[in-house]
Amino acid sequence: MIQLARDNLPALKKTGTYYLLHITVAALVAYAVTGDFLLSLTLSLLEPSVQAFAFFFHEKAWQRWGQPAKASPGLSAASS
DSSP: OHHHHHHTHHHHHHHHHHHHHHHHHHHHHHHHHHOOHHHHHHHHHHHHHHHHHHHHHHHHHHHHHSSOOOOOHHHHHHTO
């Protein structure tokens, strides 16, 4: 588990900062809608907590499959 964290440190840091930002925005929006501080805090912690896990795996999938394919040097020379 520790090795997994070390191997994914940049993505975990990005996920953590995204999580804090998301909680802050969610709390402000929930408070604006409900006018209740405790309710807004509860709502703002639930959804972003689930979303943080989803974001981490989205980031890993993007790293694996979201990058454009790199052209082979042989193919670009042959097409010139």
